[in-house]
Amino acid sequence: MRKYSAIILISILFILLLSGCKKEVENRISIAEQYGLAYAPLQIMKAKGFLEKNLPGIEVNWEQLGNTAAIREAMLAGKLDIGFMAIPPFLIAWDKGMKWKIISGLSISPLGLVTYRDDIKSIRDFSPEDRIALPQPGSIQHILLSMACEREFSNPRKLDDLLVTMAHPDGMNALLSRKEITAHFTSPPYIFKELKDGKMHQILSGKEAMGKEFTFIVGAATEKFYDNNPRVYKAFVSSLREAIDFINDHPEEAAAILATEYNLPEEEVLKYITWPGMKYTPVIKGLDEFAHFLKKNNYISKIYASREEVIWEDVKDEK
Amino acid sequence: MLKMKNNYFQRLFWILVIAGIWKAISLSGLFSPLIFPSPETVLKSFYLSLLNGELIRQTIISLSLILRGLIISLIIALILSLLAISSKTFAGMVETLLAIAHPLPGIALMPLVLIWFGAGTKAIIFIIVHSVLWPLVLNLLTGFRAIPEIYRLVGENYGLNSLKIMWYIMTPASLPYFLAGIKIGWARAWRALISAEMLFGAAGGIGGLGWYIFKKRVFFDIPGVFAGLIVIVIIGVLVEDLLFNKVEDITVKRWGMQI
Numbered sequence: 001m002r003k004y005s006a007i008i009l010i011s012i013l014f015i016l017l018l019s020g021c022k023k024e025v026e027n028r029i030s031i032a033e034q035y036g037l038a039y040a041p042l043q044i045m046k047a048k049g050f051l052e053k054n055l056p057g058i059e060v061n062w063e064q065l066g067n068t069a070a071i072r073e074a075m076l077a078g079k080l081d082i083g084f085m086a087i088p089p090f091l092i093a094w095d096k097g098m099k100w101k102i103i104s105g106l107s108i109s110p111l112g113l114v115t116y117r118d119d120i121k122s123i124r125d126f127s128p129e130d131r132i133a134l135p136q137p138g139s140i141q142h143i144l145l146s147m148a149c150e151r152e153f154s155n156p157r158k159l160d161d162l163l164v165t166m167a168h169p170d171g172m173n174a175l176l177s178r179k180e181i182t183a184h185f186t187s188p189p190y191i192f193k194e195l196k197d198g199k200m201h202q203i204l205s206g207k208e209a210m211g212k213e214f215t216f217i218v219g220a221a222t223e224k225f226y227d228n229n230p231r232v233y234k235a236f237v238s239s240l241r242e243a244i245d246f247i248n249d250h251p252e253e254a255a256a257i258l259a260t261e262y263n264l265p266e267e268e269v270l271k272y273i274t275w276p277g278m279k280y281t282p283v284i285k286g287l288d289e290f291a292h293f294l295k296k297n298n299y300i301s302k303i304y305a306s307r308e309e310v311i312w313e314d315v316k317d318e319k
Numbered sequence: 320m321l322k323m324k325n326n327y328f329q330r331l332f333w334i335l336v337i338a339g340i341w342k343a344i345s346l347s348g349l350f351s352p353l354i355f356p357s358p359e360t361v362l363k364s365f366y367l368s369l370l371n372g373e374l375i376r377q378t379i380i381s382l383s384l385i386l387r388g389l390i391i392s393l394i395i396a397l398i399l400s401l402l403a404i405s406s407k408t409f410a411g412m413v414e415t416l417l418a419i420a421h422p423l424p425g426i427a428l429m430p431l432v433l434i435w436f437g438a439g440t441k442a443i444i445f446i447i448v449h450s451v452l453w454p455l456v457l458n459l460l461t462g463f464r465a466i467p468e469i470y471r472l473v474g475e476n477y478g479l480n481s482l483k484i485m486w487y488i489m490t491p492a493s494l495p496y497f498l499a500g501i502k503i504g505w506a507r508a509w510r511a512l513i514s515a516e517m518l519f520g521a522a523g524g525i526g527g528l529g530w531y532i533f534k535k536r537v538f539f540d541i542p543g544v545f546a547g548l549i550v551i552v553i554i555g556v557l558v559e560d561l562l563f564n565k566v567e568d569i570t571v572k573r574w575g576m577q578i
Binding site: 068072073076077089093095096097098137138139164170174177179180 | 352534
């Protein structure tokens with residue numbers, strides 16, 4: 001009998017443990033970003049304390065995670081309220097039933113496929129032995145490459161067998177060592193560093209792949225956060241605008257702040273954030289194009305009927 | 320025979336209990352179905368992946384990698400441990416190697432392995448060998464050293480040379496340790512393999528089970544992640560229950576060395 005009561009006791013403890021939900025705190029926000037120049041407005045927002053200024057007493061928790069999948073999982077688990085990532089990973093999770101919407105665009109950025117091999121001039125020149133490094137299947141880099149493949153070969157999955165999954169820093173090191181991989185699809189600052197090598201050249205840009213300019217990084221908020229914390233949400237949106245405006249209006253000052261954050265020389269950061277094609281703007285571009293491409297190639301199963309299904313209200317948005 | 324059936328019955332019973340609890344939790348609505356999919360959706364995803372052949376293909380890739388890794392480790396471990404028991408100098412070397420390498424997790428070596436071998440089959444096999452080799456050597460050495468001196472003396476009395484003593488006396492006498500080493504090695508290799516595959520990604524479309532799980536993760540297909548885990552569990556149970564137990568039954572148990 002003692003044995004059974006022990007079993008029951010353990011089960012009860014287990015259930016209590018599982019149901020030990022944390023209490024909602026009105027004045028707290030957890031934000032996730034990734035590493036890279038595309039996230040610069042968030043660094044500015046953090047360093048200048050815009051959110052704290054707009055909403056005194058707020059407790060802000062910044063997380064820097066290594067990849068989009070980790071951000072989505074943490075948001076799903078309720079550990080994060082707002083996450084920043086590219087449009088395709090956002091849409092993939094939205095399609096699977098994740099309750100979240102886009103708050104704002106963050107940046108438009110040069111992305112590109114870089115190689116050291118002189119004989120490779122376009123994506124047509126890859127042989128089956130070549131390897132292309134990019135962050136992960138379903139990442140914006142992968143989707144852009146698929147778009148280019150669809151245009152060139154009428155087969156979006158043509159180069160899928162050449163892909164190697166590597167985080168940006170690893171991919172850059174692998175490319176610079178000229179051993180394992182032939183080409184690397186990446187974003188700033190890695191793409192700038194690679195092209196600085198001199199013997200590297202870009203064979204495909206994100207804009208060429210997509211056929212037009214598109215937003216690289218967007219911010220998304222969970223439905224739970226949006227519904228429960230309207231005040232914090234509003235403060236976040238205005239702080240984000242403020243940070244974006246700050247970079248655009250005072251690039252030198254912004255570069256000085258970012259230089260310490262990224263551990264790079266100030267002039268270099270300034271060059272990077274004012275690079276042609278590097279834009280900080282809340283406008284969302286290219287959402288529909290991504291959605292249609294993903295749907296057409298079965299990466300997602302449905303398309304939103306109206307953009308309100310994927311974007312919170314009060315967002316500047318451009319078709 | 321009856322006992323064995325009883326074992327299987329027990330296994331089945333507990334699996335059903337676990338599935339029941341799982342279903343109950345998913346029905347309770349405590350968690351979003353995205354975090355905790357119901358057992359049916361997982362089974363459906365498992366079934367669909369089986370049907371389109373992807374799960375089987377990736378499993379075969381993983382198993383072939385692990386097999387290659389195990390065979391290489393086995394050969395190196397035998398050589399190292401035989402050297403170590405036959406000479407004091409080598410014993411010192413092997414023990415030093417053990418002290419250095421045994422506590423190093425394979426995953427910690429990953430950055431170096433990437434530079435040395437690149438992200439490919441070779442790198443994964445290296446990680447597997449590293450994970451299996453050291454526990455195997457350790458167990459083999461313990462096994463050899465646990466053999467009473469008198470066994471060897473009896474062999475010498477029969478006029479066996481040292482090779483024959485190794486083959487006819489030392490090897491069977493150390494078999495229980497050897498099998499224990501293989502078991503630990505297998506478990507460690509399996510873990511190392513899955514983690515390495517998840518980190519390295521697929522080269523040339525070949526990725527293995529770890530890659531399968533990773534891909535399901537990046538496409539936010541949580542039932543698919545569970546399906547990959549189920550395969551890992553099934554293989555683990557099959558190898559443990561069928562392979563290792565069978566080998567033990569026909570060797571060490573039959574010889575009365577182990578109960």
